[in-house]
Amino acid sequence: MTKAAEIDIASVSKVYGQSTAVHAISLKIPAGTYCCLLGPSGCGKTSTLRMIAGHESITSGDIRLGNAVVTDLPPARRGTAMMFQSYALFPHLDLVDNVAFSLKMKGVEKDERRQKALDMLRLMQLEAYATRRPAQLSGGQQQRVALARALITDPEALLLDEPLSALDPFLKIRMRAELKRLQTSLGITFVHVTHSQEEAMALADLIVVMNDGRIEQAAAPRTVFERPATAFVARFMGDHNVISGRAVASGNGVVTLEVANGGQFKAMGDVAEIGRPVDIAIRTDHVRIGQPDQGGLGFNGIVSNIEYRGSTVKLTLDGAGVEDFTAILDDAAFFQQTIRVGDAVPLSWGGTDAIVLGRVAP
Structure with missing residues (x-):
């Protein structure tokens, strides 16, 4: 697996027309950290995640991943992978082809990409379902397929947009443990957007509380709990x-x-x-x-x-x-x-x- 990278957000703003979604925020996420961007709807957390991923342009400021400034790079060249809220799996493909899709787009040979996809499914404890299609899986299993597809490119950072929001309460708790186990074993940087205080407290090494496009506090969960900044x-x-x-x-x-x-x-x-x-x-x-x-x-x-x-x-x-x-x-x-x-x-x-x-x- 690729070495984890520090993410450095330097005075980054995002403006949509007359509306400023993110106000010149600065944040350093240490390499190998599980970071949760936490806040209510409309606070700027998803815009921030999408700017890190390259799916949203930056109005001003810079984003650095490791030693590279990635501000103007397309998503595929950033060393990040993004897992979307909807999972966005291809319904007509089996799990192997779903997971291997990005390697196919990069021109990797069929045998090599299928073997790597099987390795990723094994990591997610889904090897037995390799020939199934997404509709034949539970919500938790679909999420693990989406994780495998994101991780197959060996990213330096995995970006997760409300990954647990579609799951029932009991499955959310199980998948929280799965995400934490995965991040710890892989050692890469995770940046996870959520509006759930409980989810952020359970998962994060670093909680970044956002409000109205600004960072109110960025600290360890215990500090945020015991000594709120604002x-x-x-x-x-x-x-x-x-x-x-x-x-x-x-x-x-x-x-x-x-x-x-x-x-x-x-x-x-x-x-x-x-x-x-x-x-x-x-x-x-x-x-x-x-x-x-x-x-x-x-x-x-x-x-x-x-x-x-x-x-x-x-x-x-x-x-x-x-x-x-x-x-x-x-x-x-x-x-x-x-x-x-x-x-x-x-x-x-x-x-x-x-x-x-x-x-x-x-």
Whole structure:
């Protein structure tokens, strides 16, 4: 298999008419990394993937693969392979001919390309289905054929556009494990577009969270989960509460935030200027029911919704200046007390559980 390559995206923009889909993003994806481009529909992640692949022209900036600038190269000369969301298999060809198709286009002899296709099908544990056509396969098997077809060219990087979106929930989990196993064994760079936070957390070494054509954060999954860079990341990942207000004090690594009704909260971090808008984040699973311990923080909220989730219970609460505040409680802790919708309950968290969030430049 070809050696993995680093991907270097340098100030790359994509403009469609009057609309800018990608705003001068810069990103380095180390060789051999499993990278997930994560974000909502329309955030620019698929345009970015297609520009890496060469299926979309670059308005400005450069893309480097390894030591080569590939900005103006056609897809076939980039050293990348792309697996499309639809799989795009040929219904009239058997699996061997589907997988070998790109080698046929390159003029590789029939015996050689068929042998290599069989090797790829063996890697995907599909050798027994070699003479079947795509319609005779399950969704998961079709996906593995599409992967084999993409990998037969020995790419330095494999690009995957929402590869699991067409699969049912149980098969998605199985195929996630298969993708991770494959990337680890091949050692090549994977760049995977998804809108699923769970999928990105399960697969990626590097998560790149995108919003409105910009990169909000690029970091390891644990960093994105524990220390979101911006309010958008904190909300999109769904594991932090975000409280917005105005900075009224700052010192010794602690910022005091004032919300609309005059209530105040403290968080770890710094601000450039007192009086400026500021966002803070509190982990949903670090919120407890009860008054704060010494050095802890909290407020009183009215329960607006309760969701039982098996091992945990999700509480949604509103307080003065704070709406849709979430607490994820251990089920045993929740059922030790009687809490109903409409109840007023005290919430608390540790002093280090609240952090000041940054902002992405416009």
